[in-house]
Amino acid sequence: MPEASFFYVAYTLDGAAPATRPVTFFYNGGPGSATVWLHLGSFGPRRIATGAPDHSGPTPFPLVDNAETLLDVSDLVFVDAPGSGLSQAIAPNTNSSFWGVDVDAAVFRDFVMRYVDVNNRGSSPKYLYGESYGGPRSGILASLLESAGVHLAGVVLQSPAMDYTSNCDGIENQRSCLAYLPSYSAAGAWHGLATPSPAPAQIPDYMQQMRAYATTTYAPAIAIFLTNSLAPEALLGPLQGYTGMQASLWRQRFNMGPTFFRNNLRGGVQYGRYDARVTGPPGPTGNDPASYLISPSFDTRIAEYLTNELQYTTPSSYVSLSDAIMFWDFRHGSLPVPDTIPDLGAALAMNPRLKVLLMSGYHDIATPFFNSERDVARLASPNVTVKNYIGGHMTYLTDDSRARQKADLAAWYGSTP
Amino acid sequence: MTPRFIALIAALWAAGAFAQSPVIRQGEMCDPCVPPSVAKSMPVGRTPTQGAALRAEVEQRLRAPFDAAARDGLLTREQALAAGLGHIATNFDAIDREGRGAIRFEDYKRFLKERGAALD
Numbered sequence: 463m464p465e466a467s468f469f470y471v472a473y474t475l476d477g478a479a480p481a482t483r484p485v486t487f488f489y490n491g492g493p494g495s496a497t498v499w500l501h502l503g504s505f506g507p508r509r510i511a512t513g514a515p516d517h518s519g520p521t522p523f524p525l526v527d528n529a530e531t532l533l534d535v536s537d538l539v540f541v542d543a544p545g546s547g548l549s550q551a552i553a554p555n556t557n558s559s560f561w562g563v564d565v566d567a568a569v570f571r572d573f574v575m576r577y578v579d580v581n582n583r584g585s586s587p588k589y590l591y592g593e594s595y596g597g598p599r600s601g602i603l604a605s606l607l608e609s610a611g612v613h614l615a616g617v618v619l620q621s622p623a624m625d626y627t628s629n630c631d632g633i634e635n636q637r638s639c640l641a642y643l644p645s646y647s648a649a650g651a652w653h654g655l656a657t658p659s660p661a662p663a664q665i666p667d668y669m670q671q672m673r674a675y676a677t678t679t680y681a682p683a684i685a686i687f688l689t690n691s692l693a694p695e696a697l698l699g700p701l702q703g704y705t706g707m708q709a710s711l712w713r714q715r716f717n718m719g720p721t722f723f724r725n726n727l728r729g730g731v732q733y734g735r736y737d738a739r740v741t742g743p744p745g746p747t748g749n750d751p752a753s754y755l756i757s758p759s760f761d762t763r764i765a766e767y768l769t770n771e772l773q774y775t776t777p778s779s780y781v782s783l784s785d786a787i788m789f790w791d792f793r794h795g796s797l798p799v800p801d802t803i804p805d806l807g808a809a810l811a812m813n814p815r816l817k818v819l820l821m822s823g824y825h826d827i828a829t830p831f832f833n834s835e836r837d838v839a840r841l842a843s844p845n846v847t848v849k850n851y852i853g854g855h856m857t858y859l860t861d862d863s864r865a866r867q868k869a870d871l872a873a874w875y876g877s878t879p
Numbered sequence: 880m881t882p883r884f885i886a887l888i889a890a891l892w893a894a895g896a897f898a899q900s901p902v903i904r905q906g907e908m909c910d911p912c913v914p915p916s917v918a919k920s921m922p923v924g925r926t927p928t929q930g931a932a933l934r935a936e937v938e939q940r941l942r943a944p945f946d947a948a949a950r951d952g953l954l955t956r957e958q959a960l961a962a963g964l965g966h967i968a969t970n971f972d973a974i975d976r977e978g979r980g981a982i983r984f985e986d987y988k989r990f991l992k993e994r995g996a997a998l999d
Contacts, residue, residue: 491910594910609944611965623911627925631912636923736908753908761902785905788914795936798920799913801927804936811937811996812966829911840929843997 465555468573469548470541471772472581473507473533484536484587484615484875487574489543491595491623493566494786496547498764500593500620501540504858505532505868508771510763512756514859515739515825522759525767530858530868535875536589541573545784548776557784562791563800567602574603575612587615589875594829594855597622601802602794604809604816614809616817616874621829621855624806624837626792626799629829634719636688640681641833644672646705646723648824649738655706655727662852665824669850672704673832687716720827737854738825752854757782803840810843817879818846821867823853823860845879934999938988941998945984953981 475483488500502510502525509528513519532538542549543566545557560569578584588607592600597619604617623629630639648665650656660668680701683694693716698709707718707727715722724733725744734740734752742751761782768774794800810816820838822831831850838846849870853860858867913921928936948954948962959968967974967987974990975982992998 492908493910494905495908495910605940609941609966610963611969625927626911626913627922628927629911632918633921633923637921750907750909757904757908761904765902780902782902782904783906783908784903787909787912790914790917792913792917795940797922797925799917799922803927804933804940807933807937807997808940811941811991811998814995837927840927840933842929 464552465572466544466551466560466569467549468541468544468576470539470573470577471501471768472537472539474537475533478537480583481585482587484589485578485583486532486536486538486589486591486618487577488538488540488591489570489596489599490593491597491599492546492783492787493543493561493595493790494546494784495595496542496764496780496782497540498547498760498782499856500591502760502763502767503856504864505530505871506538506540507531507533508767510756510759512759512859514756514853514856514861515734515737515752517740517751517755522762523756525763530864532868532871535872537586539577541570543786544569545786546781548778548780550778557786558789561786561789563598563602563794565791567599567606570599570603571606571610571612574607575610578612588612589616589618590614591618591620592622593620595623596620597624597829597834598626598800598802601806601809602800605805605812608809608812608816613813614816616819617806617809618871619818619820619834619838621822621826621857622820622834622837623829624803624834625801627797627801628833628837630717631720631828634715634717634722638681638684638688639717639719640676640684641836642718642720642723642827642830643676643680643701643704644669644832645738645824645827645830646707646718647672649723649733649827650704650706650727652739652825653706653727653733653741657703657706659706665852666850669824669832673835675700675704676832684717720830724827733827734854735828736826736856737823737859738827739854756859803837806838807841807843810841810845814845815879816845817874817877818843819871819874820846820848821857821870822848822850823855823857823863824850825853826855826857828855847874931999934997938998941988941991942984945987949984952983954983955981 490497511526512523544560551557590600630637651659693713698712701712702709735750737752740752792799851857851863853863858864956971
C-alpha cells in the first residue's frame with residue numbers, strides 16, 4: 463500500500479560497482495524543511511556560492527560547479543520529507559500523517575528500503591547524512607534500518623539536535639546554557655569584541671580552553687544561579703573578556719540563551735543564529751540574518767535548477783519550508799521531545815561496525831558544537847568521530863571549511879572503526 | 880577524479896507533468912525550535928542519561944519492537960519477518976542457540992552482546 467511519494471534527486475557514477483560504491487542519503491531538518499540546503503549548498507555537483515559569512519554579493523547568489531562535491535566518494539541522494547520539496551503523502555494519508563518524530567523516521571526507513579530495492583543497492587555501503595533535525599531523524603532511522611536488517615556503513619550528523627532536552631534555548635530560567643559559552647566566545651573573537659580575540663586558525667585550540675572553562679567554572683556557577691538567581695560577580699569580568707558581552711548584561715542574564723546573546727552583543731546589530739559571524743540590522747526577535755540573507759537565493763535557484771538544468775517540471779509548488787513544525791508530534795520514547803542518543807545507541811548495538819561522524823560549526827548558536835559533543839559523548843563509543851569547522855550551522859557554506867570538510871569526509875568514508 | 884554522473888529525478892509511486900510553479904516558504908527556518916505548546920511541556924529537570932541509565936534506555940529501544948512482535952515473550956522467525964524485524968530474522972539460527980524455534984529477548988540480547996554491543 464503506497465504511503466507517500468518521495469521526491470529525490472540522485473547523482474550516481476556511471477559504471478561503478480554497486481558492491482563497493484557507497485550511496486549516501488541526505489536530508490535537512492526543520493522539521494518541515496526541504497533538502498534544498500544540503501542539495502545546493504554542500505557536496506552535490508552544483509552549489510550556490512553565498513560568500514559566507516559576508517553574503518554581500520549580488521543576489522540571487524550564483525549557482526556554480528562544486529569542486530568539493532562528494533560524488534567522487536559516494537553516490538548522492540537528496541530526499542525531501544513528506545510535505546516539503548515535492549514530496550507528498552498518498553491518500554488516504556495526508557502530509558501531516560507523517561509529521562511526527564516516529565512516523566517521520568519510519569517513512570524515511572521505508573523510502574531508503576524502497577530506493578535500495580528498486581536500484582539494486584542492497585550490497586552497497588549505505589550512509590545517512592542528516593542536518594539539524596535531520597540528526598535526530600538519523601538516530602531513529604539508523605536504529606529502524608538496522609532492526610529491519612538494512613546495515614548502514616555510517617551516519618553523518620551535521621549540526622544535529624540529537625537531544626532536545628539538552629538545549630537551553632527558550633528555557634534559560636530552568637536549563638543550563640553552559641554548552642553555548644564556547645560558541646559565544648568564538649563569535650566574540652570573530653568580531654574582535656572578546657579579549658583575547660584569536661584569529662580563526664587559533665580557534666580550535668582556543669575552544670579547548672573554553673570547553674574547560676564552561677565545564678569547570680561556568681557550569682557549577684549556573685547550577686547555583688538557577689537556585690538563587692544571584693549572578694556571581696567574580697565571573698562577570700571573565701565572561702565579558704571571553705565573549706565581548708558587557709559584564710552588566712551577564713549580570714542581567716547570567717545563564718545566557720542565544721536569542722539574548724545575538725540581540726545584545728552590541729547595540730544596533732543583530733547577530734546570526736545559524737551563523738553568529740553574520741550580522742544584520744536589529745529586527746524582530748528571532749529574525750536571523752544568517753537565514754534571511756540566503757533563503758531567497760536557495761528558493762530561486764532550486765526552482766531554476768530543477769526546471770532548466772535537470773529539465774524537471776511539475777504543476778506542484780516546491781515547498782522550501784512548510785509549517786509542519788507547528789503540528790509536529792515531538793513525542794518520542796517516554797519524553798515529550800526527542801532524545802535520540804538511545805536510538806543511535808541501539809543502532810550501534812545492532813551494528814558494532816557502524817561509524818558516526820559529528821560535524822559542527824564553531825559559530826553556530828542554533829545547535830552549538832559543544833552541546834552536540836556532549837550529546838554524543840554519552841555513548842562513550844570509539845565509533846564516533848568529531849570534527850568542527852570555522853562557520854555556522856551550515857559549515858559547508860564557508861569555502862575553506864567546505865574544502866576541509868570534504869577532505870575529512872573522504873578520509874572517514876575510507877576508514878573502518 | 881572527474882566523476883561522470885547522471886541525474887535521476889524520480890517520484891517513487893508517482894509521476895508528474897508539468898510547468899514551473901512558485902516556491903513556497905512558510906515563515907523562517909528555526910531548527911531545532913519547538914512551538915510554544917511543546918515548549919511548555921519540556922522536561923526541564925532532566926539530566927541526559929549516560930552509563931548504565933543510557934544502556935537501559937538503549938535496551939528498551941531494542942526490546943519494544945521485539946515485545947510488540949512476540950507472543951508471551953516468545954518470537955519465531957516467521958513473526959520476526961512479519962513484523963519487519965529483518966535483523967532478527969536473518970540471524971535467527973545464531974540467536975536461537977538451542978534450536979527451540981522461538982527466542983526470548985534475552986537470547987537476542989546475548990547475541991548482540993557477544994557481537995560487541997554495549998549492553999548490561
